[in-house]
Amino acid sequence: MSRGRLVAVEGIDGSGTTTLVASLRQRLAGAxxxxxTTREPSDGPVGRLLREMLAGRHQPVDNTTLGLLFAADRADHVQREVEPALAVGKLVLSDRWYHSSLAYQGEGEARAWVRELNRHAPAPDLTLFVEVSPREAARRREGRDDQPEIFDALATQTRVARGYREVIAELQTAGERIDILDGSKSPAEVLEAALAALAT
Known part of the structure; x- marks a missing residue:
């Protein structure tokens, strides 16, 4: 049996990653x-703690603590869920991967440290980055019923968007395949672009 493929879907909060993963699952499973499908933070014990922290239930939270916890969650996630699915030939779609840690907790000199923390995580076969402006993403988040998170401020998301651009450039230079999708388009158009990327 051939090994499955790992596809990560990335973007700032409100970019539509969760919608895209759900749409991809429906279309691909139907075919x-x-x-x-999976997500980060994961549904494991460390992931559940991280969700509480992101919701602001354990304040204050610094980037060092978050970086370590995200790496621990990812290690557990890979061993418990991702690798077993890949081993039996499944296509794994992950709503976020280590790119998020590099963008959120890896500002400046911290990026090399975050990269080292996550060296155990396999590089995706393909990463789809859904690009939207921080202002548009904020508008979308306001229209959702989700609980606010500690990174929701526009200034924070603007910084994270800049971090993502830097991370993408670095990883593409290193040979990682990252396709950028125009998240300002309709969900149906973003889905078609993602399917086209998966087919190549």
Missing amino acids: GHEVH
């Missing part, structure tokens, strides 16, 4: 593919 007969074995698909496993």
Whole structure:
């Protein structure tokens, strides 16, 4: 049996990553593919703690603590869920991967440290980055019923968007395949662009 493929879907908060993962799952499973969807933070014990922290239930939270916890969650996630699915040939779609840690906790000199923390995580076969402006993403978040998170401020998301651009450039230079999707388009158009990327 051939090994499955790992596809990460990335973007700032409100860019539409969760919508895209759900749409990809529906379309690909309907076409007969074995698909496993997952997310980060994961649904494991460290991931659940991280969700509480992101919701502001454990303040204050510094980037060093978050960087370590995200790396621990990712290690558990890979061992418990991602690798077993890949081993049986499934297409794994992950709503976020280590790119998020590099963008959120890896500002400046911290990026090399965050990269080292996450060296155990396999590089995706493809990363789809859904690009929207921080202002548009903020507008979308305001229209959702989700609980606010500690990174929701426009200034924070603007900084994170800049971090993502730097991370993408670095990883592409290193040979990682990252396709940038125009997230300002309709969800249906973003889905079609993602499917086209997956087909190549």
